[in-house]
Amino acid sequence: MTAAAPKTDRDDLARTSGPVIEAQGLGLTFQTADGPVHALTGVDLSIGKGDFVSFIGPSGCGKTTFLRVIADLEQPTEGTITVNGVSPREARLARAYGYVFQAAGLYPWRTIGANVRLPLEIMGYSKAEQAERVARVLGLVELAGFEKKFPWQLSGGMQQRASIARALAFDADILLMDEPFGALDEIVRDHLNEEVLRLWAKTRKTICFVTHSIPEAVYLSTKIVVMSPRPGRVTDVIESPLPRERPLEIRETPEFLEIAHRVREGLRAGHSYDV
Numbered sequence: 001m002t003a004a005a006p007k008t009d010r011d012d013l014a015r016t017s018g019p020v021i022e023a024q025g026l027g028l029t030f031q032t033a034d035g036p037v038h039a040l041t042g043v044d045l046s047i048g049k050g051d052f053v054s055f056i057g058p059s060g061c062g063k064t065t066f067l068r069v070i071a072d073l074e075q076p077t078e079g080t081i082t083v084n085g086v087s088p089r090e091a092r093l094a095r096a097y098g099y100v101f102q103a104a105g106l107y108p109w110r111t112i113g114a115n116v117r118l119p120l121e122i123m124g125y126s127k128a129e130q131a132e133r134v135a136r137v138l139g140l141v142e143l144a145g146f147e148k149k150f151p152w153q154l155s156g157g158m159q160q161r162a163s164i165a166r167a168l169a170f171d172a173d174i175l176l177m178d179e180p181f182g183a184l185d186e187i188v189r190d191h192l193n194e195e196v197l198r199l200w201a202k203t204r205k206t207i208c209f210v211t212h213s214i215p216e217a218v219y220l221s222t223k224i225v226v227m228s229p230r231p232g233r234v235t236d237v238i239e240s241p242l243p244r245e246r247p248l249e250i251r252e253t254p255e256f257l258e259i260a261h262r263v264r265e266g267l268r269a270g271h272s273y274d275v
């Protein structure tokens with residue numbers, strides 16, 4: 001009887017301090033008509049609770065595939081991966097994450113509020129709970145007051161914020177974001193980068209973020225995962241020494257430029273591997 005109590009404490013500690021996402025020797029080979037495509041190979045990665053992790057690398061290095069494996073949308077062919085200590089499938093069933101895609105993907109016939117509400121309707125939340133959550137997440141992405149507008153009445157940046165609100169609506173601990181700002185101009189992107197950091201600080205979510213932009217990766221992340229293609233693999237993992245609070249001007253500091261330089265070197269090394 002006395003032995004049971006400390007065991008529970010340890011279990012709780014392991015659950016709260018263990019990695020949110022852990023991949024070991026992870027590989028995924030697609031079988032195609034033109035032969036096998038090695039999208040990912042030998043990926044070892046540990047992501048802690050509250051980390052902001054960017055995945056950066058050239059087209060085809062497996063960034064989206066890795067996010068899709070976390071989300072149980074693809075099955076690895078080698079190695080193991082856990083999400084919140086369980087399989088991606090179990091994590092999906094427990095609604096462990098929200099997914100934000102490159103295009104906002106809002107239904108044009110639904111208002112912004114109705115788009116954000118959609119997953120909550122599907123999950124069977126009560127009308128009152130739906131209304132409360134929609135108002136809260138629209139406030140978080142600074143779209144309070146836009147609930148009754150239609151997507152076409154909003155700018156591209158605002159639409160993308162609405163799609164982030166939709167992913168936040170059911171309060172998942174993990175946010176998977178696949179190049180959410182790639183199609184936006186630089187000023188809007190700067191603004192959204194600041195907003196995402198603010199959101200992250202407020203909600204303490206674990207964020208996995210795919211990008212092609214070195215400054216975006218360095219500005220946002222606590223951990224930067226540099227990848228290279230053919231076969232898709234991790235070539236460098238950089239733990240950022242930058243403080244969590246980051247004004248945009250931090251991008252001109254020597255510390256920032258030093259990390260950006262290391263990312264660029266990592267990307268270059270990945271490329272020379274190919275030739």
Ligand SMILES: Nc1ncnc2c1ncn2[C@@H]1O[C@H](COP(=O)(O)OP(=O)(O)OP(=O)(O)O)[C@@H](O)[C@H]1O
Nearest residue numbers: 030032037039058059060061062063064065066232
């Ligand atoms: N369903 C699939 N069937 C076959 N090959 C696939 C499939 N999905 C992805 N691939 C291939 O796997 C590799 C990795 O693709 P992935 O989309 O993950 O790359 P990425 O790094 O996200 O690229 P991008 O930056 O262009 O989005 C590519 O060579 C791609 O063509």
